[in-house]
Amino acid sequence: MDHFPTNWGRPRNDAFDAYATHPIHQRPYNGPKDTFADGVQRTQQPIVTGTSVLAIKYKDGVMMAADNLASYGSLARFKDVQRLHQVGNYTVIGAGGDMSDFQYIQYILEELSVEEISAQDGHELGPVEIHEYMSQVMYARRSKMNPLWNSLLIAGFKDGKRFLSFVDLLGTTYTASTLATGYGAYIAQPLLRKAVEGREDIITEEEARKILEDSMRVLFYRDARSLNKFQIATISSAGVSISDSMQLDTTWSFAEDIRGYGAQTQ
Amino acid sequence: MTSIGTGYDLSASTYSPDGRIFQVEYANKAVENSGTAIGLRVKDGVVLAVEKLVHSKLLVPGANRRIQTIDRHIGMASAGLLADGRKISQLAREEGSKIRKMWREPLTVKALSDRISLGAQAYTLYSSVRPFGVSTIFGGVDKSGPSLYIVEPSGVCLGYHGAAVGKGRQLAKTELEKLKLSELSMREAVMEAARIIYLVHDDNKEKEFELEMTWVGDESNDLHLPVPDDLLEEAKSRAKAALETFE
């Protein structure tokens, strides 16, 4: 049996995806081999994946949200995965993309933290340093043609300054007052920008939480790889706190009126 | 020492006719010349303390630490050549890193001390190196609870309830033996450790000293951290008071 989830799944639909190229561009090639093309093949795609991570700046710091799902292709495989990870005392890193690569990232950051703690000289890694480190790691890996298949958001608060940045599998970095990875970059980012831009110093913690919850709700409605179970991390002068998992109220009664898919016959 | 000058004491790879390895014994001499370090393994944690001899008043107090952190949950105090102590701590951190990489879990104090003692032993075998001039106390809290070990220049590694190395170790051991270590709390251990360090310090012979103390266990959330300033100060003043009644 072919165990690659992307090779099974949706039937081909001539109307919008005649060649079954959506949503993943590259699939493993299982046909006859070209003897002369026998080079090293490294990661071609993520396997167990997390979807969007959202983050915004607000009055007292930065807030980040991600759901608890790790998908195996279209299968909702693990429903209790934490995708927000605390590093040191000032930073949270949130990941979309390949979850085993993210676990590896957590390991190298743990290694780094222990090194830093061992020095015990009062110097601590803050979000700025961790961002720089991650961007170097991600860029070095992609330059070896062996990327860590993730999009990362790095959020922190140190020395009275908030920090929020993005790093991806190519080593691309940028920063803004609202950031989103994965599907959220398309669906949630416009909502976040509308709610936050220009108001970073006004938005209260409650309001920030509501903005993220609303966006998570929209994502849950529209992103087939998402889950209505998520966590929120707040990073402020009070330090880092990552909430327990929570759920949002959603309404599905409208589904009955939709025709054309599912169990209905007409 | 009668063998001085006989030529049997010039290399770690040479036995004397009566079966001793003098280079290892000389390494122990380097340990004996150094300020005392002690460790107490108690009910809910471990306390480490050193008598840090201050060789110049130009030194910045508190800056030149002699107790080192190996991992979140393990600390190390050494007596002897300070630079050798740092080399040991380097090796210890590498050991922690290897175990974390292989097993994705923190290393235990026992495993650590074992591995370091093997390393120390290797330095007693060859003429191309000299033994480590330090005795090292490893203390920490791991899945088997609080533990405390000493690794000596010879490569001997033993577990202890109360450990003492360096100049004042004899007196310190006598004092440690009087305590019911497995019944003490960490706070009580801090007081006792301070008292012992103040007691073994020889005011007449030695220069100034600074008490440096760390702990790991329930009180510190299983992290190896310096003992909080207020507690340290309290321990110091109690130690000074106890010293007066002692004499």
Next chain:
Amino acid sequence: MFRNTYDSDNTVFSPQGRLHQVEYALEAVKQGSAAVGLRSKTHAILLALKRSTGELASYQQKMFRIDDHVGIAIAGLTSDARVLSNFMRQQAMGERMMFNRPMPVNRLVTSIADKAQVNTQEYGRRPYGVGFLVIGQDQSGPHLFEFSPSGNSYEYYAMSIGARSQSAKTYLERHYESFADCNLEDLIRHGLHALRETLQQDKELNVNNTSIGIIGPMGQHEKPISPPGSFRILENEKVEVYLQSMEKKEEAADPAPAPVPAPAAAPGAAADDDVQMSG
């Protein structure tokens, strides 16, 4: 010359638990001309005495920049110093690249101390023959460290190394409590006074033989620089204004202790002041 059985290589402990080769390396540091370091709440400075082999030769280099936030003064073998300072530069640059921050000064010093330790334990090597005074500033403010060939490093309020450094040390010990609140000019004056103590009877500090290294905000005699005040070395005419500020040496009131007699074991310790190999 005195010889002892336990001093021929660094892998041998003496019966007293000492390492003679390491102790001799410490003597090599004393062959070099003196360097002095001081620290206030805002600044850390270095002062060094440069030697010249003759009228036609230039004066030696006693100070090296490691990074914007770190500089060193050396005493001992200059070639060893260049190897170690190169290593320090690499470390500091690595930290900037990986973490986008200035490397904590104590870690930089520890990194070369760890390197030096290896040379005291393994056969076929010799301990480094150079001592450093390292100044730097990081998130925890200005610092002064001493590095020595034994693999030890310590943080000090003030320190001196090199030939006749004990005299400078005596001066520093007498005055160090006032350094914390000094402004840059006063700190440099104290440094020059300390450095002066290391001179031979007939010599004086002048614009040719004095180097000053500074970390910290701009002083009143300096051209404007950006706020954190990165490491800079003052030499030649730039030193003049500070030399002018020195007070006359009170000969009788403040008798400098006799120079430490050179230990018998150190070959050529009493040799000419202008040994070319030494820094």
